[in-house]
Amino acid sequence: ALAGGDRLASAPLIALAHQGHNFRSGMQGLLTKIDIALAAFAGGLDDVADAVMGKLNRTETELGTRRCNFDYLYCMARIAARQGNPVQALKLYANYTAEALRCLRSEAPESGTVHPQAGRALAVDDLSARLPAKYRRAYRHIVENLERADLSTREVAAQIGVTERALQMTFKSSIGMTPGGLIRKLRLEGIREELLSDARVNASIVDTASRWGVKSRSVLAKGYRRQFHESPSETIYG
Template identity: 45%
Template sequence: MFQIYLALISAQTHDQAMPSYARAMQDGDFEAAHRHARRLGGDDGMADAPALQALGDAALLLGYEEDAEDHFRRAQKLQESNDAVRLLSCRNAGWQALNMHRYSAALHCFARIVQDGAATVPQKAEAVLGAALVHHQLGQQAACDDALRQARVLGDAAEDGRWLLLADLLALDCAVRLGVRCAAGLRDHVFWQSAAVRGDHRAQWQRFADAMASCDARRPAPELAARRHACLALLLRLADGERDVMSVLYRHSASDVAMHVEIALAALAGEHVDLAEQSLQRGRHADPRDRRWSLDQRYCQAKIAMLKGDAAAAFKAYAAYTAEALQCLRSETQVIKPLDGMALPAAQPSDDISARLPAKYRRAYRYIADHYRNNDLSTGEIAAHIGVTERALQLAFRENLGMSPTAVLRRMRLDAVRAELLAEDGAGDGILKTAHRLGLKSRSSLIRGYRKQFNEAPSASVCR
C-alpha cells in the first residue's frame, strides 16, 4: 500500500522535468523508473537535486534503503535555502520511516511539513496523505478520515487534479481494507475492530470513479491507480466468497509480500482457508527483509491454524500476534491529534529529527534533548560533547535538517512551552515564567518564534 502512493506522488512531483521517469512510476515499473533516473543524471557526481531525489524514491521502492538514504542526502545538500532543506529532509525521512513501519517518526515528519509556513500546497498534500497512511496503519480511522478530508481540500487547491485523485483512491483503499478486516469471520482480528468501517463503500467508489473520469489527455489517470482500483474490487469479491478471482489477484501481487497478506485476509473473510494458506506460502520468500509490526500476517497464521484444528499452533500464533499488537500501540501511538493542532513532544531522541541526522550527530541531538532546559547550553558545549568543531556541527545540522543547532534548541524549547500551555493547567505559572523555566529568556523572541512555529500567539494556546 505504501509503495503505490509514494510512486504516484513521486511521479506527480517529477512529471514535468522527468516525464520518462514519471511514466514508469505511474505504470508501477520501479526498475524502469530507477534506470531512467540514473540515465537522467541521478547517478552522476554532478547530478542535480531533482534527479537525485527521483533516484532516491525509486531506490526506496525497490528496497535499496541505504542507496535511497545516500541519494536523499545528496539531493538535500544541493538545496539553495534552509527552508528547502528542512522540508525535503522531513519529506524523505517521513517516507523512509513509513517504509520501516516506524509510524510515530513518520507522523512527526509529515506533521512538521503541514505546519511549516514555507511548504507549498503539493508538499502539504503529500504530507497529509502520508499522515493518513500512518493513522490507517495504526487503526486510527477517525484521525485518518480527518487527514483525508484535509487532503481533499488541498487537492482542490492544487493545480494538478491528480492530488484529488490520490486522496480519493486512498479513501477507497482504507474503506476496502477495513471492510475486509472487520468482516464477520475476522472479528477476532481485534487490532482493527475499533476502526470498524462505517456504512458501505459506494460513496468512495463513486467519488473515485468521478475523479478518474475527470482526468484528461494532458494529465491522464495513472495506470498504477487504475490497477489498484481493480485490485480492490477483486479483494472484495474474494471476501464475498468468489474463488475464481484468485488467479487474477496473483498476477497483481507479483513479489509483494503485503499484497499476499491482503489476499490471505480476503480469502479468510470469504471462508477459503486453503486459498489463504496458499497465498501466505507464495509470499513467504518474496521479500527477505524483516519488517516491524507484521500484525496482519501473524493474525492470518493464527486464524489458519485455528480453522485447520491445530489448537497448539493457533494459541502460539495468537499469543505472538497479541504481544506484537500491544507493543506496537505502546511504542507508536503517542500524540494523535488533528494535523493542524498537533503538539509535538519536545525531547524525544528517537523522533524524526534524530532520524534525519547521521549516526554521529544523533548523539548531539540527544544531548540537546537532555539539556535543552539549561539556559547556558551553547553550540560549543554540544560540539565538545561529541568531539567535533562547532563548524562541523553547524554544517551537519544545516545539511541534514535545514536548521542550525541553535534553531533545533529553540524549536525544542518552544515545543515544550506549547505542550505545557495546551495542558489543562498549562497557564498556572504564566506564559513568561513557563518559557523562562524551559530556557527561553526573551519575551520578544518567545512571541516571534512561537508565532512563526505554530501560527498563533502563546496566549491563543492557553485559551484553547
C-alpha cells in the first residue's frame, strides 16, 4: 500500500520499524527500514523515507556502510538530494553504483553469463574454471569476503572441509598462486579499479584500500608497487 502512494500505510510501518524488540539483529532492523524507505520512494512519499532512515541507530548505520549494502546507499543518496546536499548525494550515488557493479560481477560467474565489458568478472571466471569443482567454492568464498581484513586461509579451508596445506597446494598447482596470494591480488586489483573509476569521489587512498580489507599503509604501498609498478597516487594523478 505504501508503494502505491497510500500515506496512511506508513504509520504502522514506522511504528514497527522503531521498536527494536521486533528484530533479532541489527541487520534485520536495518533491512526492514530500508524496505519501508524503498516502498515510500516508490509511492512518491520521500518524506516518509526520510523519517524512517533518519532514525537509524549507530549499529544499523555501521552495517549500512559495509560493502554490498547498495540499497542503503541508494536511500541515503535520495535523502541527501532531498535535503539539498548535492555533493553528498553525488558521493553516495557514486558509491551505490560501484557497490552494485561489484555485486553483479561477483555473481556473474555463477549465472554463466558474463558481459564482455565486465573485465574483472571474466578474469574471476577464468581462474575459477581452472580449479577442481570442490575448490571453486573456496574461490567464491574468497571473492565474496575480500573486504574482510580478517579473511584467512584457515577460514577458507574450513569452508570446504580441507586442510590449509591441501588448499594451498591445489590453488598453487591450478592457478599458480596460493589462496593468500590470490586474496592480495584481487584486493589490489579492486583498489586500482576504484582509483581509476570515473565515478570516484574524494575518498582518500587509505579509505579506498580499507574498504577492500587492506588496513596497513605499508602493506598497501609495497604490494601495490610490486603488482602495478607504480604507487596508488601515481595511478590517480598519472
